[in-house]
Amino acid sequence: MRRLLPLLLTIAFRLAVWCLLTADLSHLNLLIGLVVALLLPRARSRPLPLRELLRALGRSLLAVPQAYLEALRLMVGREPVEAEISEATTDGTIPLLVFLDVFRITLTPFTIVLGLEDGGRRYRIHALKPGHRHGGQTP
Incomplete structure (x- = not known):
């Protein structure tokens, strides 16, 4: 089982x-x-920890409505602002969990994983975020 x-x-x-x-x-x-x-x-890898798999699946499924909300914010907002952010990885030794992480991140509009940093413990992400309304100019 x-x-x-x-x-x-x-x-x-x-x-x-x-x-x-x-x-x-x-x-x-x-x-x-x-x-x-x-x-x-x-993929043949070590056994998947069920808790990590369920958490990654849940985060991936929640990314779909979040992606629609972000797309809407980008459409009605001002000029997007470029940002390079980082996010902690899950278990990088299990290919399925890495795939779910990258899938969740790249599902978001205008967001892509550039690579790994900090010895493979963080994703380096390029993102376009909605700009702020400051007298018609973005910061």
């Missing part, structure tokens, strides 16, 4: 990503997505 649950969660996440990318919830599309999720190769 300990090995089956992470596998089922991985397949469910792949199917959810498929549905988000295709924007189609028809029975045929769900069947195609399930087949693709089953046929995609899985």
Whole structure:
């Protein structure tokens, strides 16, 4: 059971990503997505800690509505301001967790992971943030 649950969660996440990318919830599309999720190769790594996997999945799923909110803020806000920020990584030795981190970050509009810093413990991120309204000029 300990090995089956992470596998089922991985397949469910792949199917959810498929549905988000295709924007189609028809029975045929769900069947195609399930087949693709089953046929995609899985990385062989040390066993996934269930708590970390669930936390990463939750953060990735919450990134979707957050991305829409940020896109809306960028559309109605002033000129965007460039920023280079950093964010702590999860367990960098498990490829699935690294993928979920990078997926969550790059799903946000105008945000991309540039690389790792601090010995691989932090992501270096380039982001465009909505500008502030200060007399029509951005800071």
